[in-house]
Amino acid sequence: MSANRRGFLQALGSLPGMSAVLGGLWPAALAAKPAKRDVYKELGVRPLINAAGTYTALSASLLPPEVRDAVEAASHQYVAISELQQAAGRRIASLIGCEGALITCGAASALTVATAACVAGKDPEKIRRLPDTTGMKNEVLLQKTHRVGYDHAIRAVGVRLVEVETREELERAAGDRTAMLFFLNYSDPAGKIKREEFVQIGKKLGVPTLIDAAADLPPVENLSRFTKMGFDLVAFSGGKGLRGPQCSGLLLGRRDLIEAGTLNTSPNGDTISRTNKVGKEEIVGLWAAVELYMKQDHQAIWRDWEKRCKTIGDLAGAVKGVKTETFVPEIANACPHLRVTWDYAASGLKPADVMKQMREGEPRIELRPGAQEGVEVGVWMLDPGQDQIVGRRLREVLRRA
Numbered sequence: 266m267s268a269n270r271r272g273f274l275q276a277l278g279s280l281p282g283m284s285a286v287l288g289g290l291w292p293a294a295l296a297a298k299p300a301k302r303d304v305y306k307e308l309g310v311r312p313l314i315n316a317a318g319t320y321t322a323l324s325a326s327l328l329p330p331e332v333r334d335a336v337e338a339a340s341h342q343y344v345a346i347s348e349l350q351q352a353a354g355r356r357i358a359s360l361i362g363c364e365g366a367l368i369t370c371g372a373a374s375a376l377t378v379a380t381a382a383c384v385a386g387k388d389p390e391k392i393r394r395l396p397d398t399t400g401m402k403n404e405v406l407l408q409k410t411h412r413v414g415y416d417h418a419i420r421a422v423g424v425r426l427v428e429v430e431t432r433e434e435l436e437r438a439a440g441d442r443t444a445m446l447f448f449l450n451y452s453d454p455a456g457k458i459k460r461e462e463f464v465q466i467g468k469k470l471g472v473p474t475l476i477d478a479a480a481d482l483p484p485v486e487n488l489s490r491f492t493k494m495g496f497d498l499v500a501f502s503g504g505k506g507l508r509g510p511q512c513s514g515l516l517l518g519r520r521d522l523i524e525a526g527t528l529n530t531s532p533n534g535d536t537i538s539r540t541n542k543v544g545k546e547e548i549v550g551l552w553a554a555v556e557l558y559m560k561q562d563h564q565a566i567w568r569d570w571e572k573r574c575k576t577i578g579d580l581a582g583a584v585k586g587v588k589t590e591t592f593v594p595e596i597a598n599a600c601p602h603l604r605v606t607w608d609y610a611a612s613g614l615k616p617a618d619v620m621k622q623m624r625e626g627e628p629r630i631e632l633r634p635g636a637q638e639g640v641e642v643g644v645w646m647l648d649p650g651q652d653q654i655v656g657r658r659l660r661e662v663l664r665r666a
Contacts, residue, residue, distance in 0.1 A: 335553035365523030372479035396423030482506030509554030580656030606639035
C-alpha cells in the first residue's frame, strides 16, 4: 500500500464523524449543520420538505453527518480508483457476509454491470465488443410481470429479454443463449414464480440469477437475505434507505461475477459501463453509509417513524370527517407511512388538489405519489420537527374545504 493511500485511509478512519459510525439514530444523524451558503437560492431553485420518500426525482435522501464527513475527507486527496473500489468492496462484503461487493453509480448502473458480467465475463475481447453480443450468450429470462422501465439498463448491454409466466415456460425458454435470469423483488407478489423457486431454477439450469432490490431497505436484514437465499447477484440503491450518496449503488454477490463486473465498468476504458462512472466520494460515502446503517438501533428508528405518523395523524385528524391510518408497504419503502382520507365529494377537495396545495405552499411539501386512496405521507425522510410542519399544513389545507 502506498504512503499516500495509507495516509488517506488512516485519516478517514480517524475522523470524529467516522467514530460515530458505531451507533446513533437517523433522526439524530439528520440534525444538519447550517449550510455555509444557500446554493439553491443562488440558482433560483426552491427546496422542499420530503414527505414522499426516497424518490430519485426528489433527490432521494439526505446524508447523515457521518457520511458527509467521509465524503468530505475523500474529496481532499487523490487515490487510485481501482484500489479504492477493491478495498471498499472487501470491507462491505465482510460486513454483509457475501463473497463480493462493487459500488456502482446507482441501482440501475448495478443492473447494467451485472448483465455485462454475465454476458462478457472477464474476456477482454467480449468486454470491448458490448453491446454487440454476436456469438455470446445474449438472452435474459424474466417473468412478464417483472418488466419495468429500469430494465432498459439490462437491455443496454445488447441482450434480448425473454418473457415467461410459469416455471415450465422458463425452463423451456432456457438454452445455450441464456446469460442470466432476472427477478424484480418489488414484483414478487405479482409473479407465479417466487424468489426461492426462481433461485432453485437458476441453480438447476446453471444460469446466474440477478435480483433488483433497489428500494428494499429497510429491513436491514435484506442486505444479506438475498445472497443467503442463493441469488448470484443483488442490486441495491445507495441513496435510498442506506442514505449514501444519491449517485451510488451496490452490487453484491458471487466473487467471480463481481470481479467480472469490475472489468466491465469504469475506470476501465472501452467498456459498456464506462459511462457509469463512480468517484472516490461516492465510493467512500457508500462504504461509510453501509457501516453506519448496519450498526444502528433499527427498532428505535422504527418507533420514531411511528411517532411521526401519529403526530401528523393527530394534527390532520383534528379536522372533522378526516380519517388517518398508519400502514407499511409490503415491499419497497417498507416502513411506517400515514394515509389520510376524507369525503372527497362532500368537501369538493380531491387528493390531487391537496398534493398541489402542499407543493405550492410555503414551505414546499411533497407527499407520496401514486396513492390509491386519499393522500399518503412518507415520514422517514423528514428532518426532526418537520412532522409538526407537515401535520399543520395538512390540517390547514383540509380545513379550508
